[in-house]
Amino acid sequence: MAEEIITSVPFVYCLKYAKKRIFCDFCFKKIIRACHCPVCGTMHYCNTTCEKNDTIHRFECDHFLKASGDYNLKKYLEDDVLRLFLRTLIKTNNVSQNRNFYQSMAKKYENEIRMLMGTEFMSSINLDLMVPNFDKMMANKIEIKNEKEAIGFGIYLQNSFDSLENASNNFDGIRIIYKRSLFPALRFSESATNDSHIKIAIRIANRYLESRNVRNFYQEKIKVKSEVLKQKISEVKIVYEEQQKDFLAWTDRHVDNRIYINRKLEKRLEAISYLKDISSQKEKEIITVFIGFLLIHEFANLLYRWNGNLHSTENKDVGYKLENFIFDGNIRVIISTKSKWNEDSRYLGIGIRDTSQSRKIQFLSYDYIKEIFTDNLPFGSYFSPKFEVKEFGDDVFALRESDEFETNSDIEENLDDIFDDYEDAYNIQTCGT
């Protein structure tokens, strides 16, 4: 199974005292030929580059030199937590005169660090932050390991690792490497249909669905067993169906493992299949790609349904969420028609309705559609759709998803509020009317 790998370097870290001379104090790699800090001799590196790069040690060096020759102070150098805390202080080096609420451990270490580092250093420390800093350090420090052996502590700020379920980690020196298993790649089966256009649409939908992006999207949204989903999606059948009032719009999925595509799309494909002109070829590609996008939308809804979200409002808009995630807006088809939408309407392109404040419709560029259709798009470009400018004429319509909203008056009213302005501006028709 493919894995997503996240790496992070720590905010601060320090080698365990017991591991000194064996591992490099800077990079935590095993030392082959030792090289120590020429001033204090307390730090040991694998080479002079690591020595030079250990900039945080410059703040410690003189003090560590002094401590290493002082019987009373020397033991502080052996306290790993103290040295990690000291490095947190050096790193966050804030100044404040207020000493009111540090206590317990932080108080203890304040005194010890003062003895080790001198009052001058302590005067540059924000003592207000000592307790919270100490807390954070204790809560977030993790053991850095070489193979199975713990060799140091680190505090890593870059990622919220606790949100990574099923993550495993290991270290490369001080660098932590998390591997997370991805949501499985789910795909519609080739045998879901006998129709040649839908077969192409399935291939298009599968390109998106198998991508790392979409799988990450589901990782965050859905928590169901992957074996069940793989089985279920492979059983889905995709068929054309006559439009029914209040039910089938572009597509529907009122049976558990079936996706219905509006038969008007099939009829239009049939009507133009005899025409050999370029614009008919273009239209065929647009409709096919559009069906592919509809399958992506329905895939999201099916997953939600299988996950037991049958009647939730979430079930209703998870398809839009996925469209939004992929295209940064919702899919509309743009048609030219003298009358209402029917199988004679010409399909001019695919529009993306921006869901941000502007509520504009942008046309997906035909180049993008063509490359998806011919399977010539590099994998990374699927999620960078290209757009082009087109004029909306008098008989050009951007068709809205469906009239299934009419079955729910609350949602209908709500949507009407949202859509009113821009429907006027863009000749939006509800399909199926």
Ligand SMILES: [Zn+2]
């Ligand atoms: Zn090193």
Ligand SMILES: [Zn+2]
């Ligand atoms: Zn030194």
